[in-house]
Amino acid sequence: MPSRLTEFLAQTQLEGAAAPLPEAWTLPPAAYTLPAIFQMEAARLFHGGWICVAREEQLGAPGDYLCADVVGQPVVVVRDKAGELRAMSSICLHRAMPVVEGSGHATRFVCPYHRWTYELDGNLRSAPMMQGVEGFQVRSARLPQLALEVWEGFVFVNCDRSAEPLTPQLSGLHQLVRNYRFGDLVISGTAEFDSPWNWKVLVENFMEAYHHTGTHQNTLESIYPARDSSVPDNDDQPWAFLRMPGLVDAEPPVLPDLSDAQQRDLFAAAVFPTFLFAGTASSGVWYQLEPHAHDAMHLRVHLLLPQSVRDAMSSAELDAALELVRGVHLEDIEANDGVWRGLQAPLTVQGRLGPYEKAIWQLNRYWLRMLA
Numbered sequence: 001m002p003s004r005l006t007e008f009l010a011q012t013q014l015e016g017a018a019a020p021l022p023e024a025w026t027l028p029p030a031a032y033t034l035p036a037i038f039q040m041e042a043a044r045l046f047h048g049g050w051i052c053v054a055r056e057e058q059l060g061a062p063g064d065y066l067c068a069d070v071v072g073q074p075v076v077v078v079r080d081k082a083g084e085l086r087a088m089s090s091i092c093l094h095r096a097m098p099v100v101e102g103s104g105h106a107t108r109f110v111c112p113y114h115r116w117t118y119e120l121d122g123n124l125r126s127a128p129m130m131q132g133v134e135g136f137q138v139r140s141a142r143l144p145q146l147a148l149e150v151w152e153g154f155v156f157v158n159c160d161r162s163a164e165p166l167t168p169q170l171s172g173l174h175q176l177v178r179n180y181r182f183g184d185l186v187i188s189g190t191a192e193f194d195s196p197w198n199w200k201v202l203v204e205n206f207m208e209a210y211h212h213t214g215t216h217q218n219t220l221e222s223i224y225p226a227r228d229s230s231v232p233d234n235d236d237q238p239w240a241f242l243r244m245p246g247l248v249d250a251e252p253p254v255l256p257d258l259s260d261a262q263q264r265d266l267f268a269a270a271v272f273p274t275f276l277f278a279g280t281a282s283s284g285v286w287y288q289l290e291p292h293a294h295d296a297m298h299l300r301v302h303l304l305l306p307q308s309v310r311d312a313m314s315s316a317e318l319d320a321a322l323e324l325v326r327g328v329h330l331e332d333i334e335a336n337d338g339v340w341r342g343l344q345a346p347l348t349v350q351g352r353l354g355p356y357e358k359a360i361w362q363l364n365r366y367w368l369r370m371l372a
């Protein structure tokens with residue numbers, strides 16, 4: 001695996017991206033298009049960082065499980081018999097078959113290949129016909145465990161169990177979003193997309209409102225004008241927050257604890273590298289982004305509502321609410337498709353960042369810290 005960014009990117013380009021915002025440049029195009037850079041990101045950002053893989057309410061009862069792919073690492077998240085959430089590699093200790101896929105409810109996991117059986121906490125319980133294998137003890141074998149934290153109802157995992165805990169790093173972000181009480185919201189609809197872009201193209205698009213003037217000029221710009229948007233300092237913590245003050249009051253029912261300003265605001269937030277969520281006075285969305293390669297990603301856009309609101313809505317009303325969320329992303333797809341084509345062109349240059357792209361600059365500084 002390459003170990004140095006400067007094997008691929010010029011030092012002056014990296015310095016441009018790391019400069020103070022008024023002097024800052026974008027990341028160079030090769031940061032998006034080179035498979036070798038994606039390999040470095042996989043090792044340091046995705047397998048050493050906190051990745052959101054579930055909502056807590058998806059794993060309500062002991063035995064509920066859900067599988068995720070953390071950039072090539074298949075993971076199962078499960079509520080064990082004691083009621084604890086656990087995350088572990090779902091790859092069999094025998095000959096590397098995934099022992100479980102998808103989601104559902106189980107009392108134990110049985111590998112479909114040769115029927116080795118695991119407890120919900122990952123301990124191997126039985127391995128048929130393995131008598132006489134020297135030094136092999138069923139009882140001392142366990143699926144590799146990941147670190148896990150729940151923040152605002154979102155379940156984060158980290159392949160590196162010695163990683164710095166997440167929640168203290170998000171204290172500044174928590175101040176900004178606590179009134180929305182995301183822990184009380186539930187997934188109320190999901191739209192899925194496969195896209196042939198580098199994952200950073202989506203994160204950058206999500207984290208600036210400057211493009212409301214172009215991409216969303218007939219939709220978001222008239223309610224959340226780009227020029228009113230702002231991004232607070234993050235003290236070099238791994239998150240960003242984009243505030244988009246609105247011109248109109250939210251439709252009721254609004255979330256109970258919001259300030260007067262928050263009742264009109266839209267916000268978007270990121271926990272780097274890939275966790276994206278947004279909120280209005282009445283709902284949230286979670287962009288569950290799974291990068292698969294330098295040029296491939298899967299996205300699930302989940303609509304989040306208070307349970308009581310969801311229960312009171314008809315399925316037609318829920319469909320309509322999801323369609324609004326989907327419609328915004330369909331506009332963004334056009335922009336991201338264009339950018340992705342552009343980034344691969346031989347004459348494309350490293351660009352300049354403007355004052356309304358502070359969150360991209362924060363992402364770039366995080367990226368450089370983690371990879372440089």
Ligand code: FES
Pocket residue numbers: 092093094095096097111112113114115116
């Ligand atoms: S690979 Fe799982 S039991 Fe053989």
Ligand SMILES: [Fe+2]
Pocket residue numbers: 205206211215216328332
């Ligand atoms: Fe957008």
